[in-house]
Amino acid sequence: xxxxxxxxxxxxxxxxxxxxxxxxxxxxxxxxxxxxxxxxxxxxxxxxxxxxxxxxxxxxxxxxxxxxxxxxxxxxxxxxxxxxxxxxxxxxxxxxxxxxxxxxxxxxxxxxxxxxxxxxxxxxxxxxxxxxxxxxxxxx
Numbered sequence: 001x002x003x004x005x006x007x008x009x010x011x012x013x014x015x016x017x018x019x020x021x022x023x024x025x026x027x028x029x030x031x032x033x034x035x036x037x038x039x040x041x042x043x044x045x046x047x048x049x050x051x052x053x054x055x056x057x058x059x060x061x062x063x064x065x066x067x068x069x070x071x072x073x074x075x076x077x078x079x080x081x082x083x084x085x086x087x088x089x090x091x092x093x094x095x096x097x098x099x100x101x102x103x104x105x106x107x108x109x110x111x112x113x114x115x116x117x118x119x120x121x122x123x124x125x126x127x128x129x130x131x132x133x134x135x136x137x138x139x140x
Contacts, residue, residue: 005091008099011098018044036081042090
């Protein structure tokens with residue numbers, strides 16, 4: 001479970017760059033809720049990491065700017081009762097967050113316009129519809 005965090009392909013975050021904090025989780029948990037430190041906080045210094053190149057780091061910092069505090073991303077996990085499962089959940093969430101943040105930007109949409117035939121068909125259908133409605137009317 002411990003060890004480097006594999007984000008995507010050749011991008012691997014070393015274990016030394018991940019900081020863990022543990023605390024008591026809120027919510028149900030029986031007798032162990034007041035004694036077990038099962039809540040997990042995983043912090044990763046995105047601004048100073050050596051795992052990402054300068055281009056990917058800048059892209060990730062820009063996309064995660066609302067979530068980062070001084071360039072540090074923090075993930076909290078407390079949905080499981082065991083600390084080990086919360087650690088796994090936090091690692092998976094951080095990997096997914098980084099994967100999305102460093103993804104290349106989507107291709108720009110090339111504006112298009114409808115073909116001449118499509119415009120003619122649309123106008124013919126509108127005219128047909130209006131003729132039908134006109135014929136249904138009863139003129140008093």
